[in-house]
Amino acid sequence: MTASWPVPINFPDVPAWIGREFAIDVAQRRLFPWIAVSFGLGIVLFFQAEEPALWAPLVCFVLSLMAAWFARRSLPALALLIGLAALSAGFAAGVVRTRSVAGPVLTRITIAAVSGFVETVEDRGQDRRILLRLVSLQGMAASDLPKFVRVNARKGEGLAPGQFIEAKARLLPPPQPAWPGGYDFARDARFREVGAVGSLLGAPKIIAPPQGTPWFLAVTAGIDAARNALTQRIASAIGGPAGGVSAALVTGKRGLIGEPTNDVLRAAGIYHIVSISGLHMVLAAGTFFWLIRAFLALFPIVALRWPVKKIAAVAAMFGATAYGLFTGSDVATERSLIMTLVMFGAVLADRPALSIRNLSVSALLVLAREPEALLGPSFQMSFGAVAALTAFAPLLTLKPSQGQPVTALGRALHWSFHQIWGLFATTLIASLATAPFSAYHFQTINPYGLIGNALALPLVSVVVMPAAVLGVLTYPFGLDRPIWQVMGLAVNQVLDVSAWVGSFSGATMVMPALSILAFGFLSAALLILTVPASSFRWLAVLPIGAGLATAAPIRYDVFIDREAAGAAIRDASGTLTVVGKPSAFVTEQWLRADGDGRNADDGGLRRQARCDRSGCVVEGPEQRSIAFVQDVSAFEEDCRRAVVILTRLKAPTRCEAGLVLDRDALASRGATVLRFRDRDTIEVRSVRKGSEVIALRRASTDDAAATILPNRPMEKRPVPEQDLPDEEISSDERD
Structure with missing residues (x-):
């Protein structure tokens, strides 16, 4: 017997495999989401630049589109050039946004008399937090005035949005991070056009404005006053910690939630329920959608002749928009509203409401308006969770078994098992998708958050949010108090569950700050797992491995x-x-x-x-x-x-x-x-x-x-x- 050496090895045909998988993604229309990814990458590059010019990314954008036109017969070249154009557009969006909010910022501690319009007031128990639109600051020229200042008032009784006040204030520049890589309040303040923070010294004096109140301020002041009134109404009807949490769920005002309650919710991994974001927007819009559709279905002549589903979708879009405006149009709320409107827009166009493509459209709209949102945990966690849930939707439902239960008890148990599995899978996928962002931004992981969410979210979905919608609808008639009390009972149960889960040993695990390199690898892994429809997903093991290999934190002395x-x-x-x-x-x-x-x-x-x-x-x-x-x-x-x-x-x-x-x-x-x-x-x-x-x-x-x-x-x-x-x-x- 003779042996030949070396033995031939048959390597896989990598180019052919890439071509096959690329064709699958093209057929599944999975190239479009990479436009949003490229747009976001351009924003990341902008925040690494030092005072870039606007013409540079615009020229690159135009040249990329021109080159894409000439290369349109080659799909890979076309995709790369469109990606480059999207990257340039993201960079340009960062430049435009930064210049649009550029304004004076206080550079030193200042104690002086101030005057201005009260934009918003938030009751925080012992004091009030005020957003003041400055008109004058003693010793400072009008051209050097910050547009807004945020101050706390310990003697702020009687203050209301829209009032013009004079007071003595102690103001400071917006604080920078406590350590390199920490939370940057100054950056957030800059994009909100807040040029100083501080506190009022003594009671402010309410006076007549030197000029009439601007119409837009009157509108926003009226909305904020209504929010404050409803917040007090809900808190007084329910009382205790549940009153503050319930009010925050409806109006977005979190000032009445005590820090012990915040700690309980964080330990259980369900603090996200008190921030008006995707969960609340979807539940509120879904409640509107279901109510309108069920009401119209009661009339056969309407249900048979009119597109009831689309009418309900339009009503849900209007309801979600009103809810977003009433809750203060915070950054997270606006992002959630855009996502919700895109989803219902897909219903109007007879498209699947929940898809990676629709999520990409939402991300593009959000980032074009607020490029800075990409750097924050709210955007990263919300879009990361939705992307993972959309990509792994088949895992959320079990395949139907061949033999269906015959008895009523059997069918009830079968239905309950499917619901429990769906809730468990949803929570697990969302938790895994958001874990890197939580570890990087907050240095905490709540390992029992799966239990906390599984026990609390059914109450929030079935009782709390429907009661919130019904309570708001009956509030003008004065019939809302019993509804708030029912809502309060459910919220109390949520707090009890949170306290129980938070009492587990190791409910909150603190870990050293994740390195930026590991964070980048894990973020890339999430994109590779969720965007492609082909076997390209398996390539995510590479950045996952690199992320885990570089996850060892740098501990400073x-x-x-x-x-x-x-x-x-x-x-x-x-x-x-x-x-x-x-x-x-x-x-x-x-x-x-x-x-x-x-x-x-x-x-x-x-x-x-x-x-x-x-x-x-x-x-x-x-x-x-x-x-x-x-x-x-x-x-x-x-x-x-x-x-x-x-x-x-x-x-x-x-x-x-x-x-x-x-x-x-x-x-x-x-x-x-x-x-x-x-x-x-x-x-x-x-x-x-x-x-x-x-x-x-x-x-x-x-x-x-x-x-x-x-x-x-x-x-x-x-x-x-x-x-x-x-x-x-x-x-x-x-x-």
Whole structure:
């Protein structure tokens, strides 16, 4: 017997396989969704650019379309060129949107008299949050005025939308992230044209406006006043925590929900029910659709001669739009409304309502109007969940068995099993699809969210939202109180379920912040899983593997806020120790980024710091001393022994520490994190300057020594408590 070597290996014909699968996607019309993906990629590129010109993406857009016209006979080339055109359009949309909202922003803390129109008022229990359209700010020219400011008023009784007020206010610039990669309130404020935040000092004075109230302000003020009245009506009819949650479900006003209730809902993984988004919009529009269709079906002459389904779809579109306007037209609400209108529009065109193509149209409309939405968790989680549910819809329903039950009990059990399976599969798919976004933005995972949603959502779908629609319809007649009370009973059950699920051990798992690279891979995996109809879906295993391989988080050794009011330093035990007086919000942001589940008021956060009136010293791993200086008297000693100096003061000229982050350094960097790469180098990452690697030279004392700073006079100023507006302390924006 003879053997030939090498043995021939038959490799699969990859080009032929690609051609077959590409033809399947073309037949299933799955190329169109990639236009929305390319549009979004263009937006991502825009946010990486520095002051781009508008003409550049427009020229690229036009050239791509021209090239696509000449290459129209080649489908692959045509698809690539249309994708490039969509990418250019997304980039241009970012430029246009940024320029359209550009306006003055406060640059320093200011205490001055202000006057303006009250746009919205939200009752938050002990105080009121006000959106004020500025007319004047003492000492500031009209051209430098921010368009809106958001302030809290502790003495805001009697304030109502549309009023013109004068008051003394303490205003601050919108705060930047607490750490590089954290929640960016300043970016969100810029796109909402909010140029300052703060609080009113004393009671505001309601006066007549210098000019008449603008008509658009009168309309929005009237809507907000109606929202506030209905919020109080619902809360008073139900009472307790359920009253605040029920009011938020109907009007979008979440100020009456206490933080303990928020924590309970988050632990159970169902906090999304109190944000007017896709779930509420679909349930509200679906209720309108079902009611109108059922009513028209009662009249045979109408049902047989008129397109009842399309009439009900139009009524649902009007009802959903009215619901969106009444609940404040928040960003998440507007996105959900656009998705809902596209779905019912597909019904009018005799197309499937729920499809990847319709979802892509919705995404394009949303991103063209608000490109910044792509960066937020609300857009990512809502569209990610819907895309996954649409793509894996066959898994939501079981195939009918050959032998159907004969008895009524058997049929009831069969129906119940199918409903339970559908609810379980829906919740599981949505949870898996949104897990990367939750881990990246919030550093938390709720492993029992599957149980919480499975138990709570049936109550919300069957009782709470239909009662909300019926309550709003009967509210003008004064017959709504019993309906709100029924709604309150169901919401109480939801809160009880949430408390039970939240009591499980490990209900909320805090994990270190996911790296941007891993987040990008996992996001790409979700797109590859959901967009193609062909076997291209199996290629998702590659970015999934890459995402898991790069998911190991980077844990920073030092967090310091933008004003050096406080810091979190990794001690010898490997956990963070807090020094100074950072706010509770900032402290918890640092802890979550490190995967630390402790709260800001945990007594163990400061035990490893040696502090006196002059500052604090924390001994980190490998006997590195990190000093937090609050008084100039500490510089002489700390500069000799510390590897890193953190201070709100100006550092002296001959400080021998390896790295000095003082007032001037932080003013140029913003919030900063440090990571010791080895004994001689340290990575410095900041909000404004990005990532830097600094080499630490060794001094004769065998400590690290820094580059000598310019000669500056020393000053004596203790570190005050961190200056933060209440907006940053609140978690509403992040949820």
